[in-house]
Amino acid sequence: MKILVCITHVPDTTSRISFTDNDQKFDANGVQFIIGPYDDYALARAVELKEQAGGNITVLNVGGVETEPTIRKALAIGADEAIRVNAEPTDSLFVANEIAKVAKDGNYDLILMGRESIDFNGGMVHGMVGEILGIPSLSPVMTLEIEGDTAKIAREIEGGKEFIEVKMPFVAGCQEPIAEWKIPNMRGIMSARTKPLNVVEPSVNQSGTALQKFVMPPAKGAIKMVDADNVAELVTLLKNEAKVL
């Protein structure tokens, strides 16, 4: 089985977000970058599937050279090889077109990625890739089992889940509890250094949106504390001040 796992290179979940260049650019100063947490689930599931049934995992990132340490980490976790499409992605359409091109050329059985990136939270790339390739796309996927050429999937819906059967190839946007995040071991880290990381140039170069500027949310007002022995006061405040009851 050939699996393509698409990963994002995003600020750590604890990062403080700020912008520079007249609110045109993300301020990466002092920010730690990680594999997107949802992508990390996709990668972990790919490694488990490979352990069960054999196969090959290619990890793909559309991004500049600064994403290579993140890509190496994915190789250390268990991907066999990597492709970096050398571009500053502008939006989900841009990324989806480049992923679809790599996917088409590589003839993968399974294309996995996170349900959304945690920087732009678009949640659109998997669906776009599926449509470009003319194959099913499913997200958010909570469990994924493969039997022969068919996958059994649980997809989360509001208030529950939906069970789906689908033939490969297809695209899945993954989330927990599809697998447990894997921490690279020493052997993985050593071998990742010599695994192939191929850099290719973008071939479609198309976007559907243009950034105007970034905007920070308004600052939160001061908190009002209520005494634990006077809970009724909280109810009064919620009723008369916040007007939510």
Next chain:
Amino acid sequence: MSSILVFVESADGRIKKSSLEAIAFAHAMGGEVTAIAFGNEVSQDELSGLGNFGATKVLHINDEKLNQGVIQAYASGIAQAMEKIGADVLVLANSSLGNPVSARVAIKMDASLVSNVTELPSTDGGFSVKRSIYTGKAFANVELTKAKKILAIRKNAAEVKELGGSANVEVFSANFNDADFSAKITSTEKATGDILLPEAEIVVSGGRGLKGSENWGMIEELAKELGAATGCSKPVSDMGWRPHHEHVGQTGVKVSPQLYIAIGISGAIQHLAGVNSSKNIVVINKDPEAPFFKAADYGIVGDAFEVIPKLTEAIKAAK
């Protein structure tokens, strides 16, 4: 005047509130608003009732096979409806169905697509919208550069108003092929009767401070008294105290209710990421140093096991 198509979703035979917001959003944009609905579980009255919120027409693909959210078929149906009415904009609610469907429609229609839209578009000098990014920690203003545009909107992006009036419901027969049904939904498991977390106006959420699943009775009682949905922190769903779809935060459900009550949750940045667009936040925690107090509007320092029953009583008394 532009022609706007709105994809509406239903649950238990009723159009979802988030879809009514999508119609209100489209109506506020100014334009001819047509809704599209799928399946045969929604009544004609419910559909014509969409006129009350701003739709003039409803296209109804009343095929039983579409009672479930078949992503590819829905995308095909919507794209055909956009062609038919010459829609230049598609509006829908961000949801577990809306998102994957709109992504496919964007490719079919060669449209610009933006999700998590929080405000009405601005049309002076191009067509641009404000969207939430970095899991609610910031926003971006983006321009949609293609002729056709798709907006997936966040909860509260528009206010639902009753306008009176009723919509014309028209049966629409779209053409589907086998590929549209290649992913087969074999069954669905769904909590019925409960208020859905992403749509709730009030959310009562519990964290590890509640010590175990056996203590959720009082959370549920409080929620019931408030007409609220229940949520939880990630460790709570990881340990199986609560179902996964209640897990709120960076890697779970993002909520934006009028009121979020967090009980025994420390307020880790990953949890806050899922709640920071709530209008009002109440934090109940026994630790006065809990980080959640910094993100709250109202706070009580106290033991959850003493405060919750008192709060439930106080709400009853205030009714």
